[in-house]
Amino acid sequence: MCRWLAYSGNPIHLETVLFRAQHSLIDQSLHSRMGHTTTNGDGFGVGWYGVPTEPPFRYRCVAPAWSDRNLREAARAIRSPLFVAHVRAATDTPAQETNCHPFRHGRWLFAHNGLIRDYPAVRRELMLMIAPDLFPVIEGSTDSEVMFLLALTYGLERNPVQALEQMVGVVEATGAAKGIQHPLNMTVAATDGERIVAVRYSSEGESRSLFHSASFRHLRALYPDDRRITAAGDDAFLVLSEPLIDLPGAWEEVPEATAVVAHAGNVEQRPFRPHLPALPAP
Structure with a gap:
């Protein structure tokens, strides 16, 4: 499958987590320890926020992340207070730039690890549920892109967790109508540049791995000489497919069927309960 991470906190260079960590995202693209596929070489993408009032920047490429010299140069130069990065292992769809994450609409970025099972069988029905102005x-x-646009259709910009619950409800109901067992497996991240919403969920209750950082204030007390922890700041937050470094107390595993919302230094976990929208999408 795929590996991804999302960061918020003090502005840091992207290379800090993409390249320099012990088990960086680039290392995971070659040697994933917890993914269903060891290698994730079917493209990559990075989205980051700069000017507060403008849409995020994005760099996507179909080449393997580990071999892209421009990514290494860009990651060394770019500093951002919030960014999303993703390395892809393709399933039912081709390796092409437009299929690389993160996906973007307005201020929102979206990344996904997992799959809609038997996607070709449900693709038409799901695409017709996307709001006409988003189509x-x-x-x-x-x-993954269809999941993002469905979440936008059901109100991602107003109530992110509820919109993701409704998106999943629609995907599961559509799959069930086609006789598909366990239609969806996912970890997802969605952000508008201020908050990060991450979800771990699967129809079968065996979701892909997902972790988030423990309190950076607590970590700074435990590891006062680690410059990466100090630079990120006490309110920093990382959510990611698998840990970047092996530090005791640094990571918390996100439970099954759970949404995590991080905003302004506050991190909240809540049950994730998929359901169908009360009314059809516009």
Whole structure:
């Protein structure tokens, strides 16, 4: 499958987590320890926020992340207080730039690890549920982009967790109508540049791995000489497919069927309960 991470906190160079950590995201693209696939070489993407009032920047490429010299140069130069990065292992859809994460709409970025099972069998029905004003922005052919646009259709910008619950409810109901067992497996991240919403959920209750950082204030007390922890700040937050470094007390595993919302230094976990929308999408 895929590996991804999302960071918020003091501005840091992207290379800190993409390249320099013990088990950096680039290392995971070659040697994932917890993924269903060891190698994730079907493209990558990074989205980051700079000017507060403008949409996030994005760099995506179909090449393997480990071999892209421009990514290494960019990661060395770019500092951001909030960014999302993703390395892809393709399933039912081709390796092409428009299928690389993160996906973007307005201020929002979205990344996904997992799959809609038997996606070709449900693709048409799901795409027809996307709001008409969002349909023209479809660029690629992947299930992840459709999940993002469905979440936007059901109100991601107003109530992110509820919109993701409704998106999952629609995907599961559509799959069940086609006789598909366990239609969805996912960890996802969605952010508007201020808050990060991450979810771990699967129809079968055996979701892909997902972790988030423990309190950086607590970590700074435990590891006062670690410059990376100090630079990130006490309110920093990382949510990611698998840990970047082996530090006791640094990570908490996100439970099954759980949403995590991080905003302004506060981190909240809540049950994730998929359900169908009360009314059809517009």
